[in-house]
Every structure is written in C-alpha cells, then in structure tokens.
Amino acid sequence: MYSAAVGVVDNVYGGEDGGSVVESFQASNNVTNYVWMLKYVDVDIDYARWLGWLFTPVLAMFILPSVILILLYLSALFLYIYKWHRHRLLDAYERDFWEGGRKSLAALWDAQGWLWHGFEVVGLDNIPEDGPALIVFYHGAIPIDFYYVLSKCILFKGRLIRCVGDRFLFQVPGWSLLMEAFKVLPGTVQSCASILKDGNVLAIAPGGVFEAQFGNSSYQLLWKNRVGFAKVALEAKVPIIPMFTQNIREAFRSFSWGMRFWRWLYAKTHLPLVPIYGFFPVKMKTYIGKPIPYDPNNTPEMLAQQAAHAIENLIKEHQRVPGSVFHALIERFYKKEVSKSA
Template sequence: MDQSSQLQSGIGRWFLAWIGFEDTDIDYLRWLFVLLSPSVAVFLLPAIILILLYISSILIVITKHHRRIFRKAIHDDPWDGCRGLACAFWDGTSKFWHGYEVVGMENIPDKGGALLIFYHGALPIDVYYMVAKIYLYKERLVRSVADRFVFKTPGFGPVLQAFKVIPGTIQSCTEILEGGNLLAIAPGGVYEALLGDHYYELLWKNRIGFAKVAVNAKVPVIPVFTVNVRETFRSVQFFKNIWKWLYNRTRLPLVPIYGGFPVKLKTIVGKPIEHDPTSEPEELAEKVARAIKKIRDENQKIPGSIWRALLERL
C-alpha cells in the first residue's frame, strides 16, 4: 500500500472512531462513498423519479376510470374493495406499460364454472392482467392454482388470500369448479416458465391433472394464450442443462429471469371446449393442447423477438 492509500485509510479510521463507528469496515465505507457519488446519483436518482412518475400516472388513470372501485373499498366488503383496488392497479399498469388487450372476452362465461388453461410465461404477468380484466369487467373472481413455493414467499400472503390462490389438488379444484367458479391453471407450471423459450413449445410433461378436474366437475375448458408473453420476461438460457438439473433436484425457481420490456401483449381467449361425458382425461388434455397450439400458431411469430414485440407496442 502506498503512502497516499495509508493516509486515506488512517484518516478514514480516525473519522469512524471519532463518530463512534470504529468497528466499521473501511472497505464498506469506500463502497458506500462510491454508491453515493455524483456519477452514480446522476443515473440512479432520475431513474427513481421516473418510476415514481410512472406510478403516479397509473394511479391517476385507475382513479379516473375506476371510481366505483374506490367507493366500494370504502363502503362495502373490505375484501372486495381490496381486490378491486389491486385489479384496478394491474389493469392500469397493463394498459400503460404493455398496451394490453384481450380478444375473445365473450368466451368467458358470465356465470357457472369454467376452467381456464394458460401457457405459462417466464413470469405469468398475463394471468395477473387477465384476472384483473375479468374481475373489473365481468365482476367475476378467477381463482388460480400456484406452485407451493409461492405460499412460502414472504409478503405474498395477503395477495394469495384476497384472490383465493391455492396449491391445488384434483379434489379441491373439482370442488371449486362445481361451486360455479372460474379457475385458472397453467399445466406447464414452473417447469414451463423457467425452461421454456421464445419458441413457445408446451412443456406439460404428460400432465393431465387439469383434464381430470374438468371431467370430474363437468365444466368447459377455455384455452388461453398471450402473444409476446415470452418477450416481456425471459429466463436465462445459458447453462440450460444445469438449470434443468437444479429444478429437478430442488423444485425451486432458481433460473434467473430478466426483462420487464414494454412489449405489446395480447391475450387470445379461445372457444370453450365443452364437456363431453364420453371423453377421457388423456383425450381432453390432448384436445386442449391442440387448441392452445392453434392459437399460438395463428397469432405468435416464432421465434419470438423482443425488438419486434416492442415495435408492435409502438
């Protein structure tokens, strides 16, 4: 260490001792000085301000278009009010950031049970948007099935409780549908989310549990696919075999995800596949897979491109 560095270190330690923090690591202090330096603040602070401005804009939009939701939150059932506020926020975000739209909303029944089957993006942001749309414009709550690790994530409890998200067994899902409710399932689950790519292949691994649920509950199945869902968030494709091995060993979402790109998102809701008493679960699962692939092939350009999806947004 040269004399200049020794002098800086000595002054730093003297200052820390003088203010009562003599045990603080000098390297940590240097890191803190760099973090708070003008060169960092020039980029960090404007970014924070920009995010706050975007949030303010979204809040203004949802207040303007969903005033009844705020009245409901104050005067009616608190749970309905909380759900309404959350859905209004997600609806405003979807319009603002993704120009989000739904084609085929009329295929969602106004009453009675129905099973919605989604293709699972790296992050199921389209499911959040769709649940919000249906709640706001059809006044129906879509219950969802989520992986068990979600219920162990700190801070998620209130949201899961408000929107009645469940881990999902064949029995519990059947009971929900028999009660005349809407239920959303992505058969590919975390496996499809993390190991899928911009070719949009279905990675269902012969899972037919959702089909058994639909057959038991005697409800229609509605295929759903969102265009460009893989272009807004993507999972890292480097070392894919390692990520696959880790998932198979741990069942945890350890694959890194990146994105948040403001690409155009459009959810296509297919025609309901009505209950057929003669249909076996395997046959129904194959029929649903074909329906989702058909929607994908007719609407999604493959391989997906982030730049092309951004241009579609503009």
C-alpha cells in the same frame, strides 16, 4: 486538466517572502505528486465510464424484472393497510370483505398493463358471466398476463378467477395476504373440482414452474404429459377455455445457457431459480379461445390433448415464432400486422 495544479504552484512561489527553501521543496514535491495523481485518476474515470456504458444495458435487464416484484410487494402492503381498516370498510362491502381491495388493485394493474404493454384482451366474452369454467393457459417466465386478465375480469365482468399456484408461492415472505385476498390455492384434483362445482372460474397453467423456467421463444408447450387439469374438468363437468398471450416470452425471458445445471437444480429443489431478465415494453395481447365443451366420453388424456391443440393453434395464429423482442416492440408502437414467420 492541470489548472488546479498550476494554482498550487502559484501559491507556493508567489508569496511575498517566498518561504524557506525546505518548504518550497516540499511544496514542489506535493505538486508533482498531485499532478501525477490527476493523470491516473483521469484514466480511471474514463475506464469507469466505459464500464458503465458497457454494462448498463445488462444491469437494466436484470433490474427491470424486480419492478414486478416491487409491485407485488406494494400490492401486499396495500392489502395489509386495507385489512387494518377493515372495520371501517365492512359496511361498504357487505358480501366479501376483500372485494374492495381486489377491485382497487385490479384498477392499478389494469392501468399498468395498458401503459407499459398496451395490453388488450380478445375473446373476454368467452369467459361466462356466471357458472363454472376452467381456463388453461400457457405459462410465461412471469405470468404477468394472467394478472392483467384477472384484473379485467374483476373490473369488467365482476368475477374473480380462482387460480392454482405452485406451493413455493405460499412460502414467499409477505405474499400470504395476496394468496388469501385472491383465493389462490395449491390445488389437488379434488379441491380444484370442488371450487368449480361451487360455480367458480378456475385457471390452471399445466406447464407450471417448469414451463416458466425452461420455455423459450419457440413457444413449445412443456406439459410433460400432465393430465391433472383434464381430470379436474371431467370430474366437475365443466368446459375448458384455452388462453394464450402474444409476446409473453418477449416481455420476460429466462436464461438459456446452462440448462443442464438448472434442470438438475430444479429437480433437487423444485424452486424457480433460473435467472430472469426483461420487463420490456412489448405489445401484449391475450387471446381467449372458444370453450371446449364437457364430453363424458372423453378420457383425461384425450381432453388434455384437445386443450394442448387449442393453445397451439392460438400460438400458430397469433405469435411470431421464434419470438423476437425487437418485433414485439414494433408491435407495441406500430399497429401494422407483422408476419408470424421468422
């Protein structure tokens, strides 16, 4: 540790003439101060290393979710570039200008889901090749599972799933082009029914941002008696397709402390401000259930209850409750079936 200091001492007293006494005294004081500084700097370095070891995992949990945000912005940047060259590409895509951009992004997101989560879909055939249907799904902290299912539908079924998004999404800088390209809409009962009557597939998460923020590893539905999606299905006379993704709450998690404060803040702002951490490389598998056929005798309340029960059955059959990041990681790399009971 003190080799540098010894070198300084040799330089001070090892000259041919030795220098003046005053210079030697000043040099001696400098050496003393230098050695004293080394001791305390060394202590600070050790302390800094300890702090780094302590807080690196915590920081990583908050930094990793930003990867999804970066991917979304990169997706938007790709679409801006795509739009810039639209005149050169119009001949290639005669029906829909955005089709090429959507398929390119779908390929990227599909690859990311396979590499990071070993993502799979069971029951993709339950989404019709043509004609309308309403997909109802459980909303994770970040609905990354829907991005993956959307990508697979675009690539393997040639269908775009229209989606209802919260109004705040349309205010996020740089995302307007994503909303336009993938035809996301804020959605009223009338506008959603109109989309379905035009023969499209539409996806709605009845729990919305509330379920995203305040749901947890118990996987309880937080729909708050919402029946708007059921009114849409009844008005458009279409089947409802239930969908749930295993370990979606283990991929990203929202903070569970201070819930009273966060609920109060959400009631005031209607913005998703609860901190999110994660992006763990857990196994994710989406299960698409059998369609619930249109029944004119159903009321919105009855149909909403049927859809809730269908998703709860998917959760009961395929999800360990309470969820565990550790076991979800095991499922990512080890194919053996893990018991769903804790």
